Amino acid sequence: GNSVTQMEGPVTLSEEAFLTINCTYTATGYPSLFWYVQYPGEGLQLLLKATKADDKGSNKGFEATYRKETTSFHLEKGSVQVSDSAVYFCALIRAAGTASKLTFGTGTRLQVTL
Amino acid sequence: DAGVTQSPTHLIKTRGQQVTLRCSPKSGHDTVSWYQQALGQGPQFIFQYYEEEERQRGNFPDRFSGHQFPNYSSELNVNALLLGDSALYLCASSLRAINTGELFFGEGSRLTVL
Numbered sequence: 001g002n003s004v005t006q007m008e009g010p011v012t013l014s015e016e017a018f019l020t021i022n023c024t025y026t027a028t029g030y031p032s033l034f035w036y037v038q039y040p041g042e043g044l045q046l047l048l049k050a051t052k053a054d055d056k057g058s059n060k061g062f063e064a065t066y067r068k069e070t071t072s073f074h075l076e077k078g079s080v081q082v083s084d085s086a087v088y089f090c091a092l093i094r095a096a097g098t099a100s101k102l103t104f105g106t107g108t109r110l111q112v113t114l
Numbered sequence: 115d116a117g118v119t120q121s122p123t124h125l126i127k128t129r130g131q132q133v134t135l136r137c138s139p140k141s142g143h144d145t146v147s148w149y150q151q152a153l154g155q156g157p158q159f160i161f162q163y164y165e166e167e168e169r170q171r172g173n174f175p176d177r178f179s180g181h182q183f184p185n186y187s188s189e190l191n192v193n194a195l196l197l198g199d200s201a202l203y204l205c206a207s208s209l210r211a212i213n214t215g216e217l218f219f220g221e222g223s224r225l226t227v228l
Contacts, residue, residue, distance in 0.1 A: 004156075032215045043118070043204065043219040044157070051214075089156055093215035100215060101147065101170055102206075104156030 002027045004090050006105035013080055013112050021075040021108045023064075023090035031092040033057075033066050033073040034102070038087045047075075047088070080112045116141055118220035120205050126226045127195050135190040135223045139207030145169075146188040147217065148180060151202040163188050164210055192225075200227045 007022040025031065035047040035057070048057035053068035062077045073090060090105040119138045127133050139146050145164045149157035159172035163182035182188045186207075192199055202224050206217035 034215065036219075041221070043221040044206075044217075045219070046216050049214075049216065091156075101159040101162060101172065102149075102157070102215065102217060103159070106154070106156045 002031065002092060002094050002103045004092055004103055004105035006088075006090050006108050009087075009107070009109040011108060011110045013110070015082055015112055015114055016079045017112075019075070019077040019080045019084075019110065021088055021090075021110070023073045023075065023105060025071050025073065025090070025092050027071075027092055027094050027103075029094060030068075031094045033064070034091045034093070035062070035064055035073070035075050036089045036091055036104075038089065038107070040086070044089065080110070082112045082114060085110055085112050118205055118207050118218050120203075120220035120223050122223055123221065124224045124226075126228060128228050129195055129197060131195050131227075132191065132193045133195060133225060135192075135203050135205075135225070137188045137190070137205030137207075137220060139186050139188070139205075140218045143207035143209050143218070144186050145208045145210045146182060146186065147206045147208070148188070148190045149204040149206065150174070151204055151222070153201070157204055160190070195227045197227050200225060 003026045032051045034049045036044045037047045048059040050057040050066035056065045087107045091102045147162040148160040151157040161171045166182045177193045202222040205220045
């Protein structure tokens with residue numbers, strides 16, 4: 001079946017540090033890949049996505065590239081801010097017709113300090 | 115434009131009781147999915163509703179059931195509650211005709227079973 005593996009947290013960084021959160025996946029075919037973010041007290045929000053190999057998703061300074069050869073979708077940001085503190089979830093969708101479900105990783109908590 | 119709304123936000127039940135959680139999808143969306151997020155884990159797919167029918171189901175027992183109404187809102191029912199059912203229950207909506215895999219999540223209903 002489909003699965004997503006994320007690096008375990010928490011990840012603690014100082015403001016302006018470089019961020020990488022690793023994500024690898026197992027899936028048949030050609031899934032679409034996502035990063036969702038959950039800020040404290042809020043619901044999950046889509047951060048970025050990529051739908052095919054070598055696509056780069058980007059949003060709010062975050063980037064991730066769909067690497068089919070390594071089955072990875074690592075999240076990066078060049079300079080984190082305190083406001084980026086949240087839990088980040090890597091996810092994939094393997095559409096089955098028009099009924100599709102997201103498979104999530106376990107999440108990585110990021111804490112950014114001044 | 116209202117996003118996904120869920121109620122109640124918090125509730126406490128005892129083992130063996132039954133619970134009903136409610137969800138109103140984002141305006142214009144016709145598909146509702148439910149996820150269970152245990153503490154420290156990623157969301158797990160429970161089921162998805164479209165046109166008032168369950169279209170896809172995850173690996174959850176029959177104690178978990180749902181319903182979708184003509185106005186696209188949805189309910190999640192859990193019978194014979196177990197301690198292990200304690201979790202954040204997330205509702206997500208989407209538009210079936212645009213199957214990008216992007217879901218819009220509510221803030222969740224946190225269920226505690228004592």
